[in-house]
Amino acid sequence: MIYFDNAATTLLKPAEVFHAVQNAMRTAAGFGRSGHRPALRAGELVYACREQAAALFGVEEPERVVFTLNATHALNTAIHALAKPGMAVAVTGYEHNSVMRPLAALGCRVIVMEAPLFQPDEAVKAAEAALEAGAELFIVNHVSNVFGYAQPVGRIDALLTQAGVPMILDASQSAGVLPVQAGEWKSLAAVCCPGHKALFGPQGTGVLLVLSDRLAEPLLYGGTGSLSEQIEQPDFLPDRFESGTLNAHGIAGLGAGIAWVRRQGTRQILGHERRLVSQLVQGLRALPGVEVFSGPGQCGVVSFRVQGLACEEVAGRLALCGVCVRDGLHCAPQAHRSAGTFDTGTVRASVSALNTEGECTRFLTHLESCLRR
Secondary structure, eight states, X not given: OEEOBTTTOOOSOXXXXXXXXXXXXXXXXXXXXXXSHHHHHHHHHHHHHHHHHHHHHTOSOGGGEEEESSHHHHHHHHHHHHOOTTOEEEEETTOXXXXXXXXXXXXXXXXXXXXXXXXXXXXXXXXXXXXXXXXXXXXXXXXXXXXXXXXXXXXXXXXXXXXXXXXXXXXXXXXXXXXXXXXXXXXXXXXXXXXXXXXXXXXXXXXXXXXXXXXXXXXXXXXXXXXXXXXXXXXXXTGGGOOSOOOHHHHHXXXXXXXXXXXXXXXXXXXXXXXXXXXXXXXXXXXXXXXXXXXXXXXXXXXXXXXXXXXXXXXXXXXXXXXXXXXXXXXXXXXXXXXXXXXXXXXXXXXXXXXXHHHHHHHHHHHHHHHTO
């Protein structure tokens, strides 16, 4: 099997992640709920993961690391805390439904920062225009899950810092690959990412970095294991945003995944992924009738279309060869509208730090064979 659907979730994990989950399932009970040894063990694992995440993202206070179910949960929490009905909210043209749907449900006035693929200068101009149009909050997709296009976050942050406008960063595709240093981008109010992608944690894990006191109201209310005598939700971090029993077993695996990423280094991981992407792009461009979406700074993801074949048909043929890719709109119709692929969608091949050049070679051979049918 060749697994190239890492932008959805990484299937292949470092061995340490499996061992951490298995060990936690044997030794860790309910986090923050009791004083016996299994409960204390859960607390140790959860706090160790907070420290790992804080170190990876450059957060000085580990309590600002809030655990969620996934990036969607983290984004909804941040959006509901910062966006209000009728507020003008600027988004890139490549946002996921995990951003667009909460904004629609809140009744926000969405300003789409329309800019072509792989043209960061145009993205900055679009951000300037959004500020002039009165945007009070920016939500920025760091790396497109469809095209691997990295937004110029540093340049957008400089604009927002000067204007005093906060930003939510969707780091779903960048966390663990690109450096995300919370202290360097002053406009950041929150960073949202899943645990189950390039951080190599299990599904059912996610991270919300609460970087601004503007995030006041939680999305969920309930038991936190603290201040049980009062009816109000605790007002301190991380308890304010962590209601209900945490997934301590998954978080143990996430901690092991983050530790592995830190040992490898995001620079090495990014370099490896870009070499694989370059190999895929060159090989795809050599195949007749294949349209490839590629550009400078591309990260981890390659989308393509085949003339005369539906994307679903291409992905289906590859699946029969044991090749795992994704087809369609990838839960990001806005990205396809921006790129002009809404009517067809794309076939997406997405790599991880654990994929190899040999797999890329075999993928291209399988695809060429599939296109001859």
